[in-house]
Amino acid sequence: MEILTSAEMGRTDRRAIAKGPYDGYGLMRNAGASVVDEILARFAEVHGVDVLCGPGNNGGDGYVVARLLHERGLDVRVFASAPPRQGSDAALAARDCSVRPEPLSVFRATRERLVVDALFGAGLSKEIGGPEAEAIGSTQAAGCPVVAVDLPSGVSGDSGAILGAAFSATLTVTFFRAKPGHFLYPGRERCGAIVVADIGIAPTVIEGAGIKLWENGPHVWRSDFPSPSSQMHKYTRGHVAVFSGGASATGAARLSARAVARIGAGAVTMLSPSSALLVNAAHLTSIMLQRADTLADVETFVANRRPAAALLGPGFGVGETARLFALFLLGRRKGDLKGVVLDADAITSFAEEPRSLLERMVDGEMPELVLTPHAAEFERLFPDIAADRSLSKVERARAAALQASAVVLLKGADTVVAAPDGRAVINANGTPYLATAGSGDVLAGIIAGLIAQSMPVFEAAAAATWLHAEAGRLFGPGLIAEDLPELLPEVLSGLLGAS
């Protein structure tokens, strides 16, 4: 499913109205009716409803909700912060609603009554204050159920930021397509359950509109997902080089290597410094081991063994060696090395001089780069982008992807994956159980393993994020990073259809 910004949704509404069959008020009636359907289905025991209406079209939806619930015999009160603009669709909706509005300033929430929040939706343009903020405070104190129309008022639809104050909804009913603020924190935790209602806008209305943001899921990348063909051998199935850290830091790379293998790459070689060879040898079985202390060692390995993808960073150590190895790998030809995943220490190694990485020479023949920073690593590599508080997480990841000519996977509970061409996904199937040491190392391994199997890099990073989160959810409480690669076969069976 596409995710639309407020501006894109506004354009979509206008196109839909121009195309018909519904005019603006028709869409508003459909929107209100869809909210009412959800209320009746989910809050059957509620008899009293307070509908809070703002001055715009979001308030207009509220008047429709109030009218329909009143016609159903519910005890409905309407509280309006300001009257709708004369001649607007909202004014028509208010006219047709026989429940007389009271001023918002007299509204006091009570535990028994449902609150319908129709103060602001896509049009929220400044911080909430005054009677609107008091209404939010009163509702929160009462602890009553809240159904938000389109978005919980106070949540920015574009960034998920809280503008002053915001409702915490039990249920949010949005229209046609979700907005970034439904998926990005902190907005996401204010939405409660999210329903995307069909209000009679044909999906074809957004064709050609250049929408480049999606909720992450198989629909984004399933058609590029690799499966082995009968003619393949282990090296054509994808060979990945994973770089190990020193003797006391080998576990991270082994987690990555295990994930590379489990996601279906045919062969994995661990490149290990001499100091860690014995530790790695004691722990590796199907994964091959190769000594690599110097750049010359890496050059020889790459020239002779031609891995399809390389992963550098987990447990590797921060410093000159990481920079040297990374820039060497990125200087190969795509025909030899499809992609390079730089994670963790490999990202931090460029903190002092990000330009040597970000402004490296790039042409279409060079390996693709995937960067997988968490928020702190992101700030080290992209301090200016991180400091710009006006940017949403999607915009930050996109700006970084453009600057680095790389796919950027910005981690967190709402991981965003962005490509230099502007395509981006927000991930929504995660679980806090993924916040465990080594979990990111597994994710990086899954990406490298998919790239080695010829999956395009943006799709590989998006798929890896989703699969990693599915594995985390499948295990649930007690999850440690070691569990994640072992859950991939089950997740893959679900995705590909067990045979």
Ligand SMILES: NC(=O)C1=CN([C@@H]2O[C@H](COP(=O)(O)OP(=O)(O)OC[C@H]3O[C@@H](n4cnc5c(N)ncnc54)[C@H](O)[C@@H]3O)[C@@H](O)[C@H]2O)[C@@H](O)CC1
């Ligand atoms: N035809 C359409 O365009 C449709 C629009 N729909 C609804 O329309 C909504 C968008 O409507 P609008 O663009 O009118 O926007 P809103 O109704 O979200 O808000 C706009 C109004 O609020 C004021 N405002 C914004 N922030 C404020 C603040 N912090 N304090 C006080 N006043 C503030 C603005 O000056 C403006 O008067 C959507 O969220 C959706 O609920 C639906 O009815 C479906 C069809």
Ligand SMILES: Nc1ncnc2c1ncn2[C@@H]1O[C@H](COP(=O)(O)OP(=O)(O)O)[C@@H](O)[C@H]1O
């Ligand atoms: N609260 C959360 N909800 C969902 N996913 C999370 C949460 N916290 C972390 N994650 C995910 O867990 C992984 C942690 O990776 P990272 O920060 O690199 O940890 P490590 O370096 O220990 O492996 C990332 O994929 C991240 O998106």
Ligand SMILES: [K+]
């Ligand atoms: K609202």
